[in-house]
Amino acid sequence: MPVSTPPTAPTAGVPTIVVVGHGMVGQRFLEALADRGLTAAAGTARVVVLCEEPRPAYDRVQLTSYFAGRTPEDLSLVEPDFMARHGIELHVGDPAESVDREARTVTARSGQTFSYDTLVLATGSYPFVPPVPGKDAEGCFVYRTIEDLLAIEEYAKTATTGAVVGGGLLGLEAAGALKGLGLSTHVVEFAPRLMPVQVDEGGGAALLRTIENMGLSVHTGVGTQEVTAGEDGRVNGMALSDGSSLATDLVVFSAGVRPRDQLARDCGLAVGPRGGIVVDEECRTSDSSVFAIGECALASDGRVYGLVAPGYEMALAVAEVIAGNAASFTGADLSTKLKLLGVDVASFGDAHGAAEGCLDVVYSDSRSGVYKKLVIGRDGTLLGGVLVGDADQYGTLRPMTGTVLPVAPEQLVLPAGAGGPVTLGPSSLPDEAVICSCHNVTKGAICEHTTLPEVKKCTKAGTGCGSCVKVIGQLLPQPEDQGLCGCFAYTRTELYEIVRTLGVTSYAGLLDSHGRDAARGGDGCEVCKPTVGSIIASLAPTVGASGYVLDGEQAALQDTNDHFLANLQRNGSYSIVPRIPGGEITPEKLIVIGEVARDFGLYTKITGGQRIDLFGARVDQLPLIWTRLVDAGFESGHAYGKSLRTVKSCVGQTWCRYGVQDSVKMAIDLELRYRGLRSPHKLKSAVSGCARECAEARGKDFGIIATAQGWNLYVGGNGGATPRHADLLAQDLSDAELVRLIDRFLMFYIRTADRLERTSTWLDRIEGGLDHVRDVVVHDSLGLCDELERLMADHVRGYRDEWAETINDPERLRRFVTFVNAPDAPDPSVKFVPERDQVKPDLDILAGPVLAIRTLEGTPS
Amino acid sequence: MTTQMMETARDTRTIQLADGDGWLTVCDRELLTPGRGVAALLPDGRQVALFVDRAGRAYAIDNRDPFTGAYVLSRGLVGSAGGRPFVASPLLKQRFDLETGACLDDDEVTVPVFAVRAD
Ligand code: SRM
Ligand SMILES: Cc1cc2nc3c(=O)[nH]c(=O)nc-3n(C[C@H](O)[C@H](O)[C@H](O)COP(=O)(O)OP(=O)(O)OC[C@H]3O[C@@H](n4cnc5c(N)ncnc54)[C@H](O)[C@@H]3O)c2cc1C
Ligand code: SF4
Ligand code: FES
Numbered sequence: 001m002p003v004s005t006p007p008t009a010p011t012a013g014v015p016t017i018v019v020v021g022h023g024m025v026g027q028r029f030l031e032a033l034a035d036r037g038l039t040a041a042a043g044t045a046r047v048v049v050l051c052e053e054p055r056p057a058y059d060r061v062q063l064t065s066y067f068a069g070r071t072p073e074d075l076s077l078v079e080p081d082f083m084a085r086h087g088i089e090l091h092v093g094d095p096a097e098s099v100d101r102e103a104r105t106v107t108a109r110s111g112q113t114f115s116y117d118t119l120v121l122a123t124g125s126y127p128f129v130p131p132v133p134g135k136d137a138e139g140c141f142v143y144r145t146i147e148d149l150l151a152i153e154e155y156a157k158t159a160t161t162g163a164v165v166g167g168g169l170l171g172l173e174a175a176g177a178l179k180g181l182g183l184s185t186h187v188v189e190f191a192p193r194l195m196p197v198q199v200d201e202g203g204g205a206a207l208l209r210t211i212e213n214m215g216l217s218v219h220t221g222v223g224t225q226e227v228t229a230g231e232d233g234r235v236n237g238m239a240l241s242d243g244s245s246l247a248t249d250l251v252v253f254s255a256g257v258r259p260r261d262q263l264a265r266d267c268g269l270a271v272g273p274r275g276g277i278v279v280d281e282e283c284r285t286s287d288s289s290v291f292a293i294g295e296c297a298l299a300s301d302g303r304v305y306g307l308v309a310p311g312y313e314m315a316l317a318v319a320e321v322i323a324g325n326a327a328s329f330t331g332a333d334l335s336t337k338l339k340l341l342g343v344d345v346a347s348f349g350d351a352h353g354a355a356e357g358c359l360d361v362v363y364s365d366s367r368s369g370v371y372k373k374l375v376i377g378r379d380g381t382l383l384g385g386v387l388v389g390d391a392d393q394y395g396t397l398r399p400m401t402g403t404v405l406p407v408a409p410e411q412l413v414l415p416a417g418a419g420g421p422v423t424l425g426p427s428s429l430p431d432e433a434v435i436c437s438c439h440n441v442t443k444g445a446i447c448e449h450t451t452l453p454e455v456k457k458c459t460k461a462g463t464g465c466g467s468c469v470k471v472i473g474q475l476l477p478q479p480e481d482q483g484l485c486g487c488f489a490y491t492r493t494e495l496y497e498i499v500r501t502l503g504v505t506s507y508a509g510l511l512d513s514h515g516r517d518a519a520r521g522g523d524g525c526e527v528c529k530p531t532v533g534s535i536i537a538s539l540a541p542t543v544g545a546s547g548y549v550l551d552g553e554q555a556a557l558q559d560t561n562d563h564f565l566a567n568l569q570r571n572g573s574y575s576i577v578p579r580i581p582g583g584e585i586t587p588e589k590l591i592v593i594g595e596v597a598r599d600f601g602l603y604t605k606i607t608g609g610q611r612i613d614l615f616g617a618r619v620d621q622l623p624l625i626w627t628r629l630v631d632a633g634f635e636s637g638h639a640y641g642k643s644l645r646t647v648k649s650c651v652g653q654t655w656c657r658y659g660v661q662d663s664v665k666m667a668i669d670l671e672l673r674y675r676g677l678r679s680p681h682k683l684k685s686a687v688s689g690c691a692r693e694c695a696e697a698r699g700k701d702f703g704i705i706a707t708a709q710g711w712n713l714y715v716g717g718n719g720g721a722t723p724r725h726a727d728l729l730a731q732d733l734s735d736a737e738l739v740r741l742i743d744r745f746l747m748f749y750i751r752t753a754d755r756l757e758r759t760s761t762w763l764d765r766i767e768g769g770l771d772h773v774r775d776v777v778v779h780d781s782l783g784l785c786d787e788l789e790r791l792m793a794d795h796v797r798g799y800r801d802e803w804a805e806t807i808n809d810p811e812r813l814r815r816f817v818t819f820v821n822a823p824d825a826p827d828p829s830v831k832f833v834p835e836r837d838q839v840k841p842d843l844d845i846l847a848g849p850v851l852a853i854r855t856l857e858g859t860p861s
Numbered sequence: 862m863t864t865q866m867m868e869t870a871r872d873t874r875t876i877q878l879a880d881g882d883g884w885l886t887v888c889d890r891e892l893l894t895p896g897r898g899v900a901a902l903l904p905d906g907r908q909v910a911l912f913v914d915r916a917g918r919a920y921a922i923d924n925r926d927p928f929t930g931a932y933v934l935s936r937g938l939v940g941s942a943g944g945r946p947f948v949a950s951p952l953l954k955q956r957f958d959l960e961t962g963a964c965l966d967d968d969e970v971t972v973p974v975f976a977v978r979a980d
Contacts, residue, residue, distance in 0.1 A: 079969055453966065486942060508915065518943075523896060523914050525940035526949035526956070556896030560936040560951030563897070568951055572931040820888045820899040820911070828906070829932040846930030 015117035022051035025294030025311035026122035032319030040087030052095035125257035134227030139235035159249035166254035206371035301331035344391035349384025395471035399433030438464025485527035487519035533557030537678035541798030561640035571841035577639035582667035583610030652689030659689035661706035718760035879976035910935035920959035921977035
């Protein structure tokens with residue numbers, strides 16, 4: 001990373017803008033300058049930025065996602081060539097130390113002095129550490145920068161307990177991070193409830209309950225009096241104001257932030273009594289050539305804003321003012337929506353009901369941790385609200401603040417089934433409603449665009465916290481063209497019928513005969529190729545196509561996972577999942593898996609689907625690994641395919657005292673019957689031996705639960721992002737009846753579902769829903785059942801193991817090399833580092849612009 | 862049977878990449894499936910993603926997916942939009958124009974392209 005970027009265009013004679021602080025707001029300001037052509041590249045201004053931290057601006061709001069695996073590079077807010085492109089001089093790791101307002105110069109720590117015409121202070125805040133004895137002991141941290149996180153992560157390796165001082169937004173985030181690092185975690189909050197600023201008492205109670213259920217210990221209404229340390233100088237506990245004490249190895253102070261106004265104080269600019277650089281509506285300080293923006297500023301409404309959205313507004317206002325236009329920042333809304341430790345928390349508008357005569361409409365269910373409150377004005381306008389535990393309505397309610405709700409407010413807070421909630425579509429919002437509060441974008445501005453990428457690019461809406469993206473999607477026009485993609489005007493269902501009735505076996509043939517005019521003769525696209533590949537594979541035995549998905553032209557249609565019959569991982573390596581039908585496996589087979597994993601150095605994990613995933617294989621190792629697995633009697637588990645994944649089982653009648661049928665045997669039979677079946681999306685199943693449902697069958701596309709009389713069949717279940725319990729299709733079926741119904745159900749789904757549509761969404765979408773499907777597959781209302789059963793019989797007969805076929809055919813094996821011109825060279829970018837006695841991908845190696853690797857000659861064979 | 866098929870249908874042309882002043886022969890043409898790619902290793906250690914489209918034209922771009930850093934573009938799906946060929950990254954699906962290296966889903970991103978010929 002270059003430490004400073006030299007100017008690219010002559011800057012003599014143009015004014016100099018010096019920016020102190022390259023945080024979130026500083027960077028937004030630079031972007032706003034660039035947008036207005038106020039840069040050296042445009043020849044209109046010299047822009048110098050002094051950045052204290054060792055790296056350019058990054059997304060502080062997402063700081064905690066570092067612990068979820070995002071690297072500091074991922075968090076960067078600056079495109080790699082941004083500074084160079086605009087000729088902005090960025091001095092990383094070089095803070096401003098003093099300002100001479102007479103001479104109009106800023107002196108940096110490096111000793112360099114910069115003259116300015118305009119100075120912009122964007123120095124942010126510093127975490128407040130209460131002046132308690134012991135606060136500087138080894139093991140005390142704050143939570144603000146990437147460096148803070150790196151230090152906490154390192155120290156936590158030698159700690160088992162952590163305590164966070166402060167139960168506000170940041171404190172809870174820090175507590176979540178400590179818990180994620182494996183520490184047993186305490187939160188100490190002086191106020192009587194958590195997140196006292198954002199939520200009211202009821203919301204705090206709901207939050208408390210949920211957070212305690214997650215295993216965090218919360219201490220409210222107590223202060224920290226002292227941090228104690230052992231003889232080695234390391235923290236060993238805290239003394240609390242109620243006389244109790246807490247043993248802890250690590251302390252994170254998160255007791256609020258204070259504006260970083262020292263630089264301004266030192267040069268005599270006015271600051272507020274409780275800190276913050278005093279600015280007017282144009283964000284000008286008491287010196288008209290100096291501006292202050294972001295968290296360091298005390299805005300003209302008398303507030304210091306600790307959120308990024310108001311800071312962005314200030315940045316835009318100042319850029320506008322410097323460009324010679326009128327602009328102002330007079331205050332902002334403190335609405336926030338967060339996912340804290342997995343709990344939705346949102347507050348907006350007048351959340352505490354401060355307005356006179358307003359009334360609260362509250363729904364609270366402390367068992368499920370849901371609390372919703374709307375504050376309604378005397379005339380019925382929505383003034384604000386608090387949502388804890390379920391904040392789905394935030395996106396629509398916040399923009400409605402200040403308007404009279406179109407329905408009774410209680411209908412909006414009641415849970416489903418209790419007369420509500422009424423879902424208010426975003427179409428009921430006025431054009432001026434702010435949809436994206438991070439970037440202050442209105443509904444009107446969003447509706448000028450037609451696609452999400454366009455909205456993001458042109459308005460920046462949706463690129464901040466992301467909480468508005470769902471609503472944006474609902475505002476955009478739904479495409480009228482129902483066609484699959486730019487290549488086909490037909491839907492997937494129609495294409496299925498075309499392939500089936502005309503016996504099409506070639507994608508190119510289908511594209512040239514049935515594609516849109518402009519697409520004929522072309523190469524198709526990444527949407528229709530796998531879709532048609534899947535349709536041809538589903539129908540292969542029936543239409544006479546090769547059942548092997550990598551033969552001939554079909555090879556070019558498959559997504560990369562199917563192409564290598566394995567799952568691509570983030571570093572370019574692959575994972576391998578052998579089929580373990582019903583989750584039943586012999587000790588011998590387990591040993592083989594262990595041996596293979598050991599011999600190839602693979603990371604091994606039990607999956608959520610009752611089988612074993614082996615990660616970290618290079619392309620060229622896949623055939624070697626599979627040769628061993630096939631020899632031991634394993635076959636492909638199709639973890640890579642849009643096809644049957646697993647049929648999970650519970651142990652059932654054989655062993656379990658409650659079981660009423662042999663659920664394991666049924667699961668194995670079903671898994672072997674439907675293995676390899678290509679479908680619009682993946683298919684999952686499970687069989688439980690009694691109503692206790694240990695196999696979680698109702699979370700599956702088709703789930704079977706044993707009864708004393710036979711089997712109940714449930715369909716349309718889903719885990720994943722939008723869980724849905726499966727619906728009962730038929731009861732008390734015999735083995736044969738059960739299989740026949742599943743055959744029909746699956747083939748009807750494959751025939752009529754959209755691309756990447758799970759059975760759950762399909763069932764909810766198709767006209768007539770479950771009743772229609774029952775009519776078709778149980779009562780044969782369309783007279784289709786014979787054909788559906790025949791199609792499935794074709795599939796069952798045609799099934800062959802893809803991996804066995806691959807390793808026995810040298811032609812097919814040829815594709816399993818990393819480099820076509822150096823088949824023996826392993827992929828140098830696929831490297832691993834140790835973790836918990838196994839390996840994980842070495843991602844550092846991918847972070848650089850070029851890979852430092854050995855050359856072709858130097859590559860060992 | 863397979864051998865015989867191969868003998869009659871074998872495409873004897875090779876794929877070559879510009880390398881300094883000359884051309885570096887990378888592989889036999891028939892190792893590439895139309896609509897799919899392969900990766901090649903250059904003498905200096907760079908990785909190139911090679912593709913052949915349906916019409917038989919060859920393309921070469923850098924193998925590194927700039928969005929994830931992984932060396933995987935050769936494993937993406939080839940398509941065409943408005944008559945221009947592209948590959949969709951197998952990881953996060955961004956598309957890259959095979960002739961210019963420009964990302965079709967993000968104006969700011971491009972990957973290097975390499976001169977390539979098939980003869
Ligand atoms: C390995 C595994 C996680 C684990 O370590 O346990 C896993 C891993 C992946 N899951 Fe999963 N899922 C795994 C069990 C599940 C389960 C639990 C289950 O099957 O009982 C679910 C919820 C149940 C369900 O699907 O309804 C699950 C819901 C998802 C979803 C969300 C699907 C949805 O309808 O919302 C995705 C995304 C998708 O498919 O679009 C997904 C996608 C993925 C992908 C394929 C993401 C990707 O594209 O790279 C992961 C790749 C696996 C790999 O590289 O090998 N995975 N995934 C589990 C493999 C099970 C197996 O043996 O095959
Ligand atoms: C963990 C965490 C989670 C957060 N979550 C949210 C959220 O969900 N929503 C939300 O709206 N906000 C959130 N915030 C707050 C948000 O990050 C801040 O509002 C935002 O970063 C303010 O931007 P800024 O540019 O004013 O300050 P900063 O981003 O702090 O940038 C100021 C920069 O100036 C530098 N600096 C200071 N003095 C000097 C000097 N003399 N010379 C040179 N450089 C100097 C500092 O080192 C710093 O890099 C969160 C903050 C944290 C820490
Ligand atoms: S579902 Fe019933 S039979 Fe199966 S393990 Fe659970 S209790 Fe036993
Ligand atoms: S509200 Fe945060 S990105 Fe739109």
